[in-house]
Amino acid sequence: MSAIHVTTKINGDVVDYVCEADETLLDVLRNRLGLTGAKEGCSTGDCGACSVTIDGRLTCSCLVLGAEADGREIGTIEGMAKGDELHPLQRKFLEHAALQCGICTPGILVAAKSLLEHNPKPTETEVRFGLAGNLCRCTGYDKIVRAVMDAAQEMRRA
Amino acid sequence: MPLDSTLQGKRDFKVVGTRPLRPDGIDKVTGRAKFGADATAPGMLVGRILRSPHAHARIKKIDTSKAEKLPGVKAIVTREDLPDHTDGDALLYDVLYNIMAREKALYEGHAVAAVAAVDTRTAREALKLIKVDYEVLPHVTDVDEAMKPGAPILHSTIFTDGLEPKPKKPSNVVRRYEFGHGDVEAGFKKADIIVERTFKTEATHQGYIEPHACLANVGPDGQGELWVCTQGHFMVRDTCARLLGMDISKLRVTASEIGGGFGGKTTVFIEPVALALSRKANRPVKVVMSREEVFKASGPTASTSIDVKIGVTKDGRITAADATLRYQGGAFAGSPVEFGAMSAFACYDLENARTIGYDVVTNRPKQAAYRAPGAPMAAFAVESVIEELARKVGMEPIDFRMKNAAREGTRSSYGPTYGPIGLLATLEKAKQHPHFKAPLSPNQGRGMACGFWFNFGGQTCVSLNVNSDGTVALSVGTPDIGGSRASMCLMAAEELGIPYDKVRAIVADTSALGYNDVTDGSRTTFATGMATILAARDAIKKLTARAAQIWGISAEAVTWEKGYAKPAGSNAGNFPPMSIAEIAAQAGATGGPIAGHHEYSADGAGVSFATHICDAEVDPETGATKIVRYTVLQDAGKAVHPSYVEGQFQGGAVQGIGWALNEEYIYGKDGRLQNAGFLDYRIPVCSDLPMIDTVILEIPNPGHPYGVRGVGETSIVPPLAAIANAVSAAAGVRLTSLPMSPPRILAALDRKAAAE
Structure with missing residues (x-):
């Protein structure tokens, strides 16, 4: 299987990565980008521990493919505080x-x-x-x- | 170790009892905290486990040859790679058998082989290439079925202990327990009213949101490191070292942040397998369970079948109480029936009491501890009968309980005589609580129940280092499962007389401290807390000695007050108070680093009692139940950080709500679990619940310098019964099986209609 090149925005920063076609956004965030704030509790969309926003919409990142993030804006827990100021x-x-x-x-x-x-x-x-x-x-x-x-x-x- | 009596009785607290922010808080709200699955290592492989699809099967042959040839596969382990080093230790052998099946697979999900590969996809592919030749055997998953003659036998080595004469034929009954005192038969003869009922409860899972995860790294020199989410990394170290035939000194275990445990992370599952894979592959290996694996192959709690018989006089005094408890704890010995039998009648002052318990094996995953293991089911059965008896005698259930409640001096049904306990205090407070008098709407019912838990002390080792600026580094060996680092900092700060934020507590790895028992038995705030206090006192002794040395007076002439050394009186000399920071700054010149420590087997964990009140609304059309109001009243001895005490009360109550209304392991006829996911095994969600009101009572535990009692477990003991009593009142029919899911409630309503 050949990898897919993705350009996306995560917490306001432009990010490029390659991922496999069957890789979830959660796996990409955690395993490729080091953003381990989103957690895997079930991988079936039942627990919400992997919640992120995609274009402002709340989503379980375990139910979305990494490839689907192309051209979108992703928000994760790591982007919630602004510098040293907590939300x-x-x-x-x-x-x-x-x-x-x-x-x-x-x-x-x-x-x-x-x-x-x-x-x-x-x-x-x-x-x-x-x-x-x-x-x-x-x-x-x-x-x-x-x-x-x-x-x-x-x-x-x- | 008996506690020095001079340590007791402190009640004028400065920081203990306040609610500061927790030291690990920022990491937890920003996503920075590192949990089990969040670690990586250079060259890390992915470990995956092949599991039995059968509930009971002989494993005739495991062929890994094809999988080994798959590119990217670096190691495969089976039972052959985990030889028996247990040296006649039957309990440890069960752990070995549970983490990797030997001659038989004993439940669906039992580990059969494991693979380490360069990535997840290769590991998954390799598992498919392993050929296991099974001979499928008859299975049994129900506790009552497993006890019948002719039931499929799991182990040819189990001959029921505790029976006279010892049986000559093997069975699934591991052991019979008996507790009690007096003469129950004579007691029942004195009774005017007797209620006898049988109850069933289904197995539930602790349901921690973080699946088991670890990262193992064993080098060619035989030295290993393990990063793991666990309630006890010393237990993990010792167990894994023994299973793998390693010296304990060669394995260093670091506890990650832990994403819930509730008892379920007090043993090992994937850890020895990950170490075996790493040893064979000579690479770091990370193993993370899927949610399905957590349900099928970690340790849920027991399902039970319980008979309770209680007799009372017309004026409401209990004359005899008798119970028989049958708990299946999965495929190996060790269901929590002993605790169930010990705790069943612990809330009552009884002349004649007897409990008999049977520990039963079935083709289910080996149970692990779940918050007050064994007690909630027993309390469900007993408190249901108590409620029914009270109504029959014509007393308010709360008055009936108060009349028969255990108090200081009561001989408990499991043996010891109680010291100062808080049961009556929780009942009195419950009676005054506005919840108790609030009106109910149609289809609503109110129930209450009491609960008890033993609490535990255990082996503990703490080290407290005074830094050169006078701040304090506190190392503990008990994983922080719900805010315990905050409590430790509070107790150290209280004792040293310094601000809370000058103490930093960490959970040290196994190389830094002596052995610490697991964070279980509600023991951490009690036992690690007491060790922290005693380590602080040890440090104070050294601090005052250094001050004496600097002043040139005797150590006895120096006292410690609010973070300062002071001359004890005018005779001692006229020196200005010296702060902890001033003493610490001169440590190098006065004898070197200043540290306090304490290591002991903590004794004196005070027992804990609670009373819960619940209002439930039952929809007669659908059988669905809504909890509309819930109140927890519990004795904490002394609440060190009240917010986290309330949190324990609320969390336990809500786990109990799930257990009572929804949660259950559902097995098919094929012995396979039908609902191994959070969609079908439904734990309570936010919209299911009301606020959970809490009332903290503080009846000091004489076994702790500040009076602390463990609080974590008692809160799950009363809910099953309190909710069953509320639902039964609302539905107008007694519910005796858990969970009280809509089909069960509708069936009960149909039975009631047919009887009318």
Whole structure:
């Protein structure tokens, strides 16, 4: 099988890579580009640990081929903080102790950011359904929901 | 080790009990934290494991010749490459058999061979080229079926222990356990009302989001390194070294950040295989399980079948309690039935109690620990009967529980007499809680349940180095599974009298510390925490001695206060207080580096109790259940970092909600798992749940200087019963099988309608 050349933008930077035709975007990010913030929890799109955005749309990167990223804009957890300034969601997750082991955290943060971009003033129920594609086994989601609601409020004030 | 009584009783905390940010927080929210699958090494190969498609089969021949010839394949290992070094250690032999099948494959997913290749595709291709000649055998996956005469026998070597006389024929029953005191038959004669019921629970998986992953690197000199996500890297080191016939000193294991474990990462699966592949290929090898492999070939918990019989007098006093518990723990000995039998009646003050447990093997993956192993199922059965008895006696279930609750001085049903415990306190608090009095809507029911867990101490070794600027480097050997580094920094800072952010805790690798038991048994904040406190006291002794040396007075004349050495009184001399930083800066001139350490087998882990309240709403049309309100009240002894204590309460409750309502291992007639993925094995998602309210009680554990009790496991013990009681109240019919999935609830509603 011959490799495919891909030109894409990841977290604002132009990136070139070659990948196999059957390689997922998640594998490309993790194994070829060293962006291991996206995690593989299931490889079937059920857990959301590999969440990224493609052209602003929330996606499981395990369900997309690396070749499909050509000409698109990819956003990953590594691009969420601006320099040394954490995104309000990242800050609120720490303040609310909204993570225990932290393996789902990158995916949940990417999903929560996407949720707040589409709905800056979500109700608790909207947050719960907005994050229903991201599994967390440690927290029971209570502190995650509180952190997202708190971050949303702060972002609205800003 | 008994605790020095002078260490006890501290209650005036400065930093313990506050909620600072965790030291590993930034890495975890930015994607920088390195988990098991995130490591790489130069020249790294990809390891993949071939697994049995059969639930039970004799392995007649494994032919790897074609796979070996595939370009890019660098090593293949089978049972031949993992010879038996276990030297008569039966438990270790089971581990060996479990990580690579020997004469038989004992469950679907049992490892049969492994390949290391240059890339994933080649490794996958090579697995297809390995030819295994199986003779398929009859199988059994249900616990009650496995105990019947004539059931397919897994091991010709199992003759039930604990029976008199010892059976002459092999069976699937590994061992019979019995606990209790008094005379249950006499007790039942005094009872006015007796309730007797049988319960079943299905196997569930811990469901950690991070699949097992490791990176092994063994050189031609026989020295090896292993990077692995585990709850205990010292356990991994010792187990792997023994399985591979290596000196322990030749293997260095580093614990990665761990993406959840809940007990499931307290043993080895892929690690010895990765090391064997690396040794054979002479290259680093990374092995990462797929989610399907995690379900089929790691360690879920037991499925169970339990009989409970409890008798009471008309005024609500329990006269006798009896239970028989049958747990299947997969293909090898060691289901958690012993803990189930020990803990079943632990919440009650009983004159006559007996529990009998049977450890049973079946053609399923070998179970691993899952948060309070064995206890939630036993509590489900017992607390369901307790609720029913209370109603029959005409008492509020909470009053009935309070009347019969274990308290300080109660002889527990498993033997020891309790010291100060918090069960009654959680019940009293529950009764006052607004949740308890809140109105219910139609189709809703309220249930409650109590739960108990032993907690554990274990081998622990901690090293605390005072840096030249007066900051502190704390090395612990227990992987941080949910914020424990923050708790360690809090305890070190409290003891030394310095700010929290002046202490940095790391999980050191196996070459840096003495043996540390696994992070399990809710032991880390208790045992590693106590070792940290004692290491800090050791450092303080040295710091004050150095100050004395500098001042030219005796060490006894110096005290330690708020991070400063001070002369003990005016007689000692008139010197200004000297800070930890000032003493540390002169360390080179006063005798060298200053460090405190502590190593021990921690004793005195205080038992822990909780009471949970649950409101459930059952849709009579669909049988679907929604948890509408949930409250956890638990004794933490002392909450070191309250946010992470609450997190443990909430996480355990929600795992219990999944276990109660949805999660189950579903086997086909062919003995194969039908739902090995998160779509069909559905763990709770965010939209399934309400907020989980928590109430932390602090009844100090006399076995810890700050009163700490472990909190991680107790929170999963009451939910199965609390939810079953709520659902049964809502549905108007007693549910006795878990999970209470819509088909089971509809069937129960149909039974109720037919009976009316």
